[in-house]
Amino acid sequence: MRFLHLGYDMPLYRPPSEANSLILQLTIGCSWNKCTFCEMYKGKKFRVRKEEEIIEEINFLASYNTDVRRVFFADGNAMVLSAEKLLNIIKKLRDKFPKIHRISAYALPKDILSKSDVELNQLHEAGLDLLYVGIESGDDELLQKVNKGESYESTLLGSLKAKKAGIKLSLMVVNGLGGKKYSYQHAVNSARLINEIQPEYLSTLVLTFPYGEKKFIEQFPGEFEPLNQVDLVHEMEIFLEHSNLECSIFRSDHASNHLILKGMLGRDKGILLKKVKQAIKNPEFSAIKEDWQLGF
Numbered sequence: 001m002r003f004l005h006l007g008y009d010m011p012l013y014r015p016p017s018e019a020n021s022l023i024l025q026l027t028i029g030c031s032w033n034k035c036t037f038c039e040m041y042k043g044k045k046f047r048v049r050k051e052e053e054i055i056e057e058i059n060f061l062a063s064y065n066t067d068v069r070r071v072f073f074a075d076g077n078a079m080v081l082s083a084e085k086l087l088n089i090i091k092k093l094r095d096k097f098p099k100i101h102r103i104s105a106y107a108l109p110k111d112i113l114s115k116s117d118v119e120l121n122q123l124h125e126a127g128l129d130l131l132y133v134g135i136e137s138g139d140d141e142l143l144q145k146v147n148k149g150e151s152y153e154s155t156l157l158g159s160l161k162a163k164k165a166g167i168k169l170s171l172m173v174v175n176g177l178g179g180k181k182y183s184y185q186h187a188v189n190s191a192r193l194i195n196e197i198q199p200e201y202l203s204t205l206v207l208t209f210p211y212g213e214k215k216f217i218e219q220f221p222g223e224f225e226p227l228n229q230v231d232l233v234h235e236m237e238i239f240l241e242h243s244n245l246e247c248s249i250f251r252s253d254h255a256s257n258h259l260i261l262k263g264m265l266g267r268d269k270g271i272l273l274k275k276v277k278q279a280i281k282n283p284e285f286s287a288i289k290e291d292w293q294l295g296f
């Protein structure tokens with residue numbers, strides 16, 4: 001495809017696995033935008049783009065190339081749009097790009113829960129195949145502390161509702177989110193939550209502070225002592241030990257991760273745990289940065 005300048009409202013974020021997808025910005029920013037650990041959309045005022053504007057963009061793109069196979073809806077939670085509006089946009093996309101086989105978006109559990117079973121089924125049938133949900137943690141105390149606006153229950157119900165409609169899930173957990181004090185409960189309860197959901201994809205990334213650690217700590221009610229690299233790996237060990245997944249593709253390979261792990265859970269649980277334990281024992285620590293990948 002020739003390079004086309006779509007006039008994106010920057011910054012633009014997408015999951016690593018959407019690198020080859022057409023990115024369509026249906027909304028700008030995040031409708032919640034209050035999580036204290038997230039600065040992705042802090043510079044944007046949330047708004048929904050006009051449908052005519054999006055349709056015009058689709059027509060423009062289709063006039064160049066109709067070979068698009070994957071589409072990702074940006075920004076932070078395009079699923080906040082009504083099912084009707086999403087269905088109109090998907091229909092237009094499918095008319096113009098007949099080869100599309102996957103449409104995906106970021107979603108908040110509340111966005112999923114606001115739709116009926118019928119609407120979610122319609123969205124799935126129309127082509128919405130995958131939702132990326134940042135669950136961050138399964139620990140309610142910690143979710144409150146970082147102002148996530150979701151809970152163990154809302155995440156569980158939203159996720160199961162999407163699954164029931166046939167929509168696949170890619171869930172993300174933030175390693176180190178609770179610092180030292182909440183590390184154990186964060187790991188155990190996050191594992192408990194993903195065990196109940198059994199997502200198709202699971203990833204972890206490490207808590208980072210683009211605008212500085214001080215700002216995050218100021219907003220964290222109570223004690224927050226950041227995890228060092230060994231603590232982070234130890235938290236991963238507890239999380240993996242408590243995981244009981246049947247068939248979830250697991251990735252811990254975001255740029256923020258010190259220890260790169262990839263595998264299929266539960267099949268590779270034992271191997272992954274072995275690598276994690278080796279990393280904890282390794283006094284040099286440099287080995288932790290090796291790319292430990294499990295083939296599948």
Ligand code: SF4
Binds near residue numbers: 031034148
């Ligand atoms: S809901 Fe997601 S995108 Fe929005 S502020 Fe929270 S982590 Fe960031």
